[in-house]
Amino acid sequence: MTEPHSAEQTVGELARELGITVRTLHHWDEIGLASPSGRSAAGYRLYTGADADRVRRVVAYREIGLGLDAIRAVLDDATTEITATLREQRAQLAERVEELLRLDDRLAAMAAAHERGIPLSADEQREIIGEDWDPDAARIAQAQWGGTVQWAQFAERAATRTRAEWQELSAAMSRLQLDLGDALARGVQPGSDEADALVDRHRETFSNFFPLTREMQVCLGRMFEQDAGFAAHYDGFGEGLSRWFRQIIDASARKHDIDPDAAIWQ
CATH class of the missing domain: 1.10.490.50 (Antibiotic binding domain of TipA-like multidrug resistance regulators)
Known part of the structure; x- marks a missing residue:
């Protein structure tokens, strides 16, 4: 059973948990996709529970092939139809599979x-x-x-x-x-x-x-x-x-x- 996360996490702790690099988290922060909003007593930025949940969603969508712009739309744009976005991603994946099969031939x-x-x-x-x-x-x-x-x-x-x-x-x-x-x-x-x-x-x-x-x-x-x-x-x-x-x-x-x-x- 996974141990519960602390309320706030450093960039290194969150990166280790999710199996991504600190550099990746810094990049997502720089482009405003997923940023830490907490602060430690020493002034270091920390990921709150909500921040970390957003990062986990970014990772989940990235793993199925969505680009960062598409992920941003899914997370931030209430008008974005997630199901339609995922179906479009499946269609693109199907095309890629066909390309890979032709390459295999x-x-x-x-x-x-x-x-x-x-x-x-x-x-x-x-x-x-x-x-x-x-x-x-x-x-x-x-x-x-x-x-x-x-x-x-x-x-x-x-x-x-x-x-x-x-x-x-x-x-x-x-x-x-x-x-x-x-x-x-x-x-x-x-x-x-x-x-x-x-x-x-x-x-x-x-x-x-x-x-x-x-x-x-x-x-x-x-x-x-x-x-x-x-x-x-x-x-x-x-x-x-x-x-x-x-x-x-x-x-x-x-x-x-x-x-x-x-x-x-x-």
Whole structure:
């Protein structure tokens, strides 16, 4: 059972009782919201029982989210409809809850993107990217590049990308790969305007995942040729495509004063 309070309390005593700071009480006093009206024999200001009750009401309304101006109106304005004020506060709280739920969804998507790369189910990935797509590819990529800036950028963009945007991006990559195979079949030469345009298109399309510099693109071209999995994928669009793709990337890089043999991931 709570012990009865003395008729008058110091600011420190009242602050300790209510679990608030002395500074808070001083602020409420300064703005005229809740002030001590008593005096000790030594001249110190004290909270009378009525003063303390008012402070307790301020604390109660503040804990349910009312602003100080609204609290002042509830306590001082006889025309203020307390029930209406509280219902309005509930409506505002409901809006905030919806905002927090949306934030939670975004946080979940961001976490999934950082963990898995593509925050879509395996079935959704196959439906959008193609039946030949391996949903574990993103997980493998995360294990290899998860600590890089580029992976963080990839995840940040992936977390906010809609299903329709994934479909559009997947379609753009597929069109590019088909056009690369067609250019190879027609004998398009590295360094030609058409080949350079394909290189630029690849860099622009790939930059939807993370910003891709020309030097980084050279490194990718090297990997496309040397990695068995990537080479098999690109060669599926045309025999020798992985090697030709690396060649057109290198030729374009040289036109921009980049030595492909010395290019590094930067």
